[in-house]
Amino acid sequence: MSDEDSRKLLIKTSFKSIKTIESIYTGGKVDLTADEKLIVSTLNEDIIVTEMETGRQVHELEGDTEIVTSLAVKPNGQHLVSASRSMSLRVWDLASGECIRTMNKAHDAPVIVMTIDPTSTLVATGSADASIKVWDIDKGYCTHNLRGHGGVISAVKFHRFNNKWYLASGADDCTVRVWDLQSRECIAVLKSHVSVIRGLDFSSDGCTLISGSRDKVVNVWDWQAKKLKATFPIYETLETVGFVSKKTDFSAYDGKPSSEVFYTGGDKGTVRLWDLGTGKLIQEQEEESNSKHTISDVIYLPASQNLVAITNDQNILFYSIPQQLKRIKQVVGYNDEIVDIVYLGENETHLAAATNSEQLRVYDVETQNCDLVYGHKDMIICLDRSKDGNVLVTGSKDKTARIWKINLDAQDYSEKYVCVGTCVGHTESIGAVAFARKSTNFMITGGQDRTIKYWNLRDIKFDNIGNASSITPYQPRSLYTHQAHEKDINTISIAPNDRLFATGSQDKLAKVWNVDTGDLIGTCKGHKRGVWCVRFSTVEQVLATSSGDKTIKIWSLKDFSCLKTFEGHSNSVLRVDFLTAGLQLVSGGSDGLVKLWTIKTNECVGTLDNHTEKVWALAVRKDEKMISSAGADSVINFWEDVTLEEQESELREKEEFIVKEQELQTYMRKKDYLNAILLAMSLNQPFRLLGLFREVMESRNENDLESITGSPAVDKILADMTSEHLEKLLGYVRDWNTNAKHSNVAQTILYAVLSSHSSEELVELKDAKEMIEGLLPYTDRHYQRIDDLITQSYIIDYTLQAQE
Structure with a gap:
């Protein structure tokens, strides 16, 4: 019979769980590191960090019992910033998974949106309290508190233009505001939308701002002149909008786009690309058969030229722009009940x-x-x-x-x-x-x-x-x-x-x-x-x-x-x-x-x-x-x-036990007490160990009168014992001491231990107090030098009480 056949007919008794597939996303915000190696997603009140290539969970960042409302990853991939309904901001080290900073009461209401600037220095948080705050991530303090919107902040975007930093924001008051971060002033209020603003982005030349809204249009702004340049009907309730890089490969498309290209996602459930110059649809992903999902967010990955759609049924779908928005990968966030x-x-x-x-x-x-x-x-x-x-x-x-x-x-x-x-x-x-x-x-x-x-x-x-x-x-x-x-x-x-x-x-x-x-x-x-x-x-x-x-x-x-x-x-x-x-x-x-x-x-x-x-x-x-x-x-x-492996392991252990048993008998015949005691300890044989100690005590000769146990070599073994062996030995000694026939040996060994180990050392042992208390009631009846023993025992007891 082959090994495979014998394995097949072996009665199976042992299986071990070697891997699991679990939920990583239950709705809310998702982000990816710039190198596209990690996905960061919200799982109820916790945050899950997953390796994209293997699906392996890298970290589970434990939340503060409140639902995570927003998160963002630094472009340099070092840190993650998260916000929850507790109104606190937390900064996490993505390498270690440790929370390295908490900013309590960051806003008067939960943070709804956040974004981090390209230099990985500042994070802007938009809250339901109608305010926007800018924070220095590494130093942990607020640098700006921007007020002016009349409703919940729903979109924020950093922008660097002519060596100055700006911030664009949108809210459910239907307005877009542009803030000069140096003067802390609002330099533009852009009004045209009739519903909540859900997406903002700046063109590559920095002169054009686009805004997407649930009013189903994308507005194109000259934000410096505060003028509306164009309005493009998108015919779906928008949840996100953004530009793709001018370096994107459009060679597979019919004709090169005449201008910059932007993407949209919303309740239609498809990712679409549009020409900024004409407002015409360039490409729409092929609609999935009988799909009912909507898109809550789209993440643009410039390195791989992919668009990542986050759907309301907790899936993360990857579409390749050069391959005409063909779906190339998907990550399932939540499986619900698996039937x-x-x-x-x-x-x-x-x-x-x-x-x-x-x-x-x-x-x-x-x-x-x-x-x-x-x-x-x-x-x-x-x-x-x-x-x-x-x-x-x-x-x-x-x-x-x-x-x-x-x-x-x-x-x-x-x-x-x-x-x-x-x-x-x-x-x-x-x-x-x-x-x-x-x-x-x-x-x-x-x-x-x-x-x-x-x-x-x-x-x-x-x-x-x-x-x-x-x-x-x-x-x-x-x-x-x-x-x-x-x-x-x-x-x-x-x-x-x-x-x-x-x-x-x-x-x-x-x-x-x-x-x-x-x-x-x-x-x-x-x-x-x-x-x-x-x-x-x-x-x-x-x-x-x-x-x-x-x-x-x-x-x-x-x-x-x-x-x-x-x-x-x-x-x-x-x-x-x-x-x-x-x-x-x-x-x-x-x-x-x-x-x-x-x-x-x-x-x-x-x-x-x-x-x-x-x-x-x-x-x-x-x-x-x-x-x-x-x-x-x-x-x-x-x-x-793992039945076969466990049986083989048990067989090996039995063989090793038999070999050690034979060695122990050999040591005992040779009266090699040193090795015999060590081996009896490793075999967990307290009765055999008791016999060895008794034999050592009874074979004491005139030259060993100063030895506590009767053998200087055994005294040295007890003195050199590790904490692990001491714990085991004291447990044996306590059990031996409950029997009057064995108590003399028990107290001799205890005295040898107390004489060679400091009370501070013994105090550190697990269950030390209980073991000593178990020994004390018998001591004054069975050992001539018991005063020393009691003194040392009381020292231990006193030390323990002092520590408590």
């Missing part, structure tokens, strides 16, 4: 997740990069895949199931996930899907309409698929539809031979059906609550079910009798699957636990605990080396099988 997961790809390198959203999320397991796949009109509830992992099925609340051809090696994003079929026919949400195990010829769906449908997929060509835009999804036919249950269908599973399928429902029943005809073959009755999951064994003729009655049951497929029941979860068991060639089960429940079961013994051999809410989903990799779990806490955990 299903499956591995994708021939090598199972990716994980698809259904997350209470109409978008499918596909994670690269290694880098944690995520692709968003649009198509459904309502949230996806269930997933399944073909045996080779290259076809995926999604079932949704929009009453349809979609079939996706997966090509993870495709360079073009539009060719990675292509919808090749849409199954239309259910009258309610589809809550369960199952794909054929041996082929790609059919699938079964079931849902809240309590029916099951068999879909013929033979006419779908899964090879040589083009990109998504060139494919019209095929609509398969339903060859039969049956009323299957009296309540919602939660789960469907197809047998490994494609001849049977099973369904589980809220009506407490699991049913087994013939695939070809749709005839009912048998019913599994016994659960006291709804059945959440059914799974066929890959080896035996049995079916596993998990239920809201907190149990897992295994049923015979011959007579549909219950063969075994597993109890151990403290709440509903939401998911179950077979492991180890059908010898084990893995389950996930509403108690937040993942459990491993050995079928033969009915024993729970392992509990994996790293979730705080219901575990809705489990996915087992083909090699069973990895299990993924996900649930209502928005976390995906990756568990690695």
